Amino acid sequence: MLLMFSGNRYLTKRIHEELPLFLQLFLWNCIAELPVPKDYLQIFRLSGAGSQQIILHCQEVPPYEKCYQFAVPFSPVTAKIYVIAEYDANQKPYATMLFAEEY
Structure with missing residues (x-):
C-alpha cells in the first residue's frame, strides 16, 4: 500500500471553500511525511486555542498519532x-479530503 497516496488528490467542494489552502497543504504534507506505513484512512482533528491552530493527526493501522500546534x-x-x-x-x-460529516 505504499503507493496509496501517490495518485491524484481530490477535495470536496466544502473543503475547498471552508478550509484555508495553507491547512489543506499542511494536511497533505503530514500524510506525505508519515514515518510509518500509511493506513487508507487518515484522520485529522482540528481545534484552536487563541490564535493557535491545533491539529491531531492519527491513523488506526499501524497506530500513529502526532499533534501539531x-x-x-x-x-x-x-x-x-x-x-x-x-x-x-x-x-x-487517488485520495479524497473531506469533512467527517460528509462521509
Whole structure:
C-alpha cells in the first residue's frame, strides 16, 4: 500500500471553500511525511486555542498519532477531516479530503 497516496488528490467542494489552502497543504504534507506505513484512512482533528491552530493527526493501522500546534493569521479551524485513499477501476491510486460529516 505504499503507493496509496501517490495518485491524484481530490477535495470536496466544502473543503475547498471552508478550509484555508495553507491547512489543506499542511494536511497533505503530514500524510506525505508519515514515518510509518500509511493506513487508507487518515484522520485529522482540528481545534484552536487563541490564535493557535491545533491539529491531531492519527491513523488506526499501524497506530500513529502526532499533534501539531502553531500560530495562524486567521481564526483557527475546528473540524474533523478524513483523507481516504482508494483505487479506481484501473487500479490507479487517488485520495479524497473531506469533512467527517460528509462521509
